[in-house]
Amino acid sequence: MPKTRFPAAVFGHGQEPDARFTLANERTFLAWIRTSLALIAAGVALEALPLPIEPTLRLVSAFLFLALGVLAPAHAWVSWVRIERALRESNPLPGPGFSGILAAGVIVGGLLVGIGLLV
Template sequence: MSENRFPKRVYGTGDEPDPRFSLANERTFLAWIRTSLALIAGGVALEALSVPIAPGFRLAAALVLIAAGILAPLQAWFGWARVEKAMREARPLPGTLFAPAIAAVASVVGVLLLLGYFLR
């Protein structure tokens, strides 16, 4: 009964995929949500704890983490929908759009913390 399922733009197309694949796609969605929570918690912890680095660098790193944590649920939702629709239409699965950004965030935060440590 795909007419009662949300979002219709995903469930209103193609054929029902193997449930194992849909459930794996949901687990990936939840992994992005956990990643989002961890990024936000890391940003808050940097500012809440007495991390011995230059305050400007600490704040910048915290803000980068929190911003990435705010964007990660968007990747979760749109990534889930893109993959689910591709499975329903028997197309190749799309890659994630946000994984390279998460790698860049980790690198930027690492550099900010390293600089903040040496310039304190």
Template sequence: MARQRFPASVYDNGDEPDARFSLANERTFLAWIRTSLALLAAGIALEVLGLDLHDAFRIAASVVLMVTGIAAAPLAWWGWVRYERALRLYSPLPASLFALPVTLAVSVSGILVVLGFLFR
């Protein structure tokens, strides 16, 4: 009897791709999980370190970083599923879901920190 692999929505489709591609997809997933953890840590650190910044800007930057970190984890999973399914079906890889939102969030939080420094 064959063992069922999780998630079935991925592994029940198409053919088994070259292991190198699946492992590269997994490494990308893990990189996004690390990015998620780093964003959460940065948001917490910004608040806990008590930097001499305007409170409203510091809190806003912290929240932007933490919310982005929280959102990045499920996006990483969804991305892994989409890419793995495309590999199995010999389809073109879908566009990234992460690059623009993370870029915008980091830029906005950086701007908020600069404003917090200027208006302290």
């Protein structure tokens, strides 16, 4: 009896790609998970530590980092699925998708913290 692999929406299509590409895709997925943990830690630290940052800007930036930290794993999963399926079907790799929004959010959060330190 053959084993089915999860998710079937990925592994039920195409042919098995070169393992190096699959493993690279998995490493990218795990890097996004680490990024998510760092964003959540930044949000918690902003609120938990007595930092000399204007309170409203500190709260907004903490919430922004927490929100990005929650969205990053969803982005990681969707990207992994899209890329793995493209590899299996020998299609061109998809674009980065949500990465630009996450990058913009980190920039905005960093600017809020910087301005909060100066105010």
